[in-house]
Amino acid sequence: MKKTDGEREHIGLSAQKPSSPPHPLLNRGRRSCRRTYRILFAPASNILAHVGRCVVLARELKARGHSVIFAGTPKFLRDPAVVHPGEFRLYFIDDYDAKEGLEILRKVWKLPREEFLREHVQSELKMLDEVRPDVVINDFRLTMYLSARLRGIPVISLLGGRWLVQYAAKPFKAPRTHPLYPFMKRVLGEKGTDAVVPPIQRWAIRYKMTPYRRLSRAYGLKPKRDLWDLLVGEYNLILDTELFGPMTSLPENFRQVGPIAWTPHIPLPDWIDTLDRTRPIIYITMGSTGHAALFECMMEVLGDADYTVIMTTGGQWQGPRDRVPDNFRVAKYLPGEPVMRLSDLVIFHGGAGTGYQAMATGTPAIVIATHLEQEFVGQILEEHRAGLFLTMRQVLAKPVKLRQAITTMLERLDAYRAEMKKLQEDFQRYDPVPRAADCIEEFMAEVRRE
Helix, strand or coil: CCCCHHHHHHCCCCCCCCCCCCCCCCCCCCCCCCCCCEEEEEECCCCHHHHHHHHHHHHHHHHCCCEEEEEECHHHHCCCCCCCCCCCEEEECCCCCHHHHHHHHHCCCCCCCHHHHHHHHHHHHHHHHHHCCCEEEEEECHHHHHHHHHCCCCEEEEECHHHCHHHECCCCCCCCCCCCHHHHHHHHHHHHHHHHHHHHHHHHHHHHCHHHHHHHHHCCCCCCCCHHHHCCCCEEEECCCCCCCCECCCCCCEEECCCCCCCCCCCCCHHHHHCCCCCCEEEEECCCCCCHHHHHHHHHHHCCCCCEEEEECCCCCCCCHHHCCCCEEEECCCCHHHHHHHCCEEEECCCHHHHHHHHHHCCCEEEEECCHHHHHHHHHHHHCCCEEEEEHHHHHHCCHHHHHHHHHHHHCHHHHHHHHHHHHHHHCCCCHHHHHHHHHHHHHHHHHHC
16 A cells, blocks of 8 residues: 555654564563563554544553554544644554444444455555564454564554453343344343343354454464454453453453543533533533434434533534534534533443543443444443443434433432442542553563563
């Protein structure tokens, strides 16, 4: 893939031999780093949550003297609200379009296009040969697991514990976003559905891995049967709390460091001071993986209701201003935690980063999940009685369900706050960014000794 002027401007890297594969057993302890490293971040670059948490961690590593490079599309890496101009060296390569990636997650039979994956690997190999990183920190850019191994470069994987089926401390429930869920629930009941559907879902995910297995064989790599096996790197950082992502029997090359969440460093808008606070304040945020129809639906349901509504769009809804109800205030981005502290409840898509912001502020939440991973967050909040869980299909089919959920939560707001406070206290035990950086440095020191 031909480099852009942006690539030439930001790379400027000298050649360096790639690192040898690491020893899998690592010792825990204090920071042991004696040198700096060239670190390549490879997030799923069209998804804000993945880019954002990588940026937060990269800033800590850069402050410690390490050389940091980002690979991906310009969508968020060039957005000054996410990455400051000139902050990191950037290498632009193609990535899955967010819309197509979400369709693969949401549609049972849709597979990744193998020719597109092959192009990704070729671009990644070319980039790795030019950049020569000591380590790749991968956040759900799936082809990079193949490319880094082909070049013998160790991978540190940033993971949500919900994806690690093999180490989950409790069984998974049936995904409500699955198209068969309503039918199965009518036939089998909730318990029967929870017993039958998860194996079907795991089979569906295994089916979606077919192009990756073919690609692995084509490059002489041992294919991974399941997604959760592919996601495991030479070293792995689990970005969940123990209550939110309970794990069991983790191998020595895993660390549960806690959540890393990004929030834009932008001031609150002037209209914040003019909000009507005599009625409940509801904050709506759908990350970068919401759905335009959901924004329309929520404006229709909550427009001119007896609520003050703050809504961020992430650029996903760009309708005319005259479509915005009088009781709404709309922005592309807002600093999440300050807005949540002003709000009585938050409605969001089930992104883990937003979920942890709700925890940090003790704000009860309503999740409207659009795909499997977001369901995990909704299930956990519902299980802990700190939130309510709906799906996009439910809300679009019967918008009144959203209004009913809001009414239920506001009527029992003190009880929901008390339960969210328990999650908040668990969250506050973690210092995830320094801990993650310490772990990375310990791992790299061990690699060097090997």
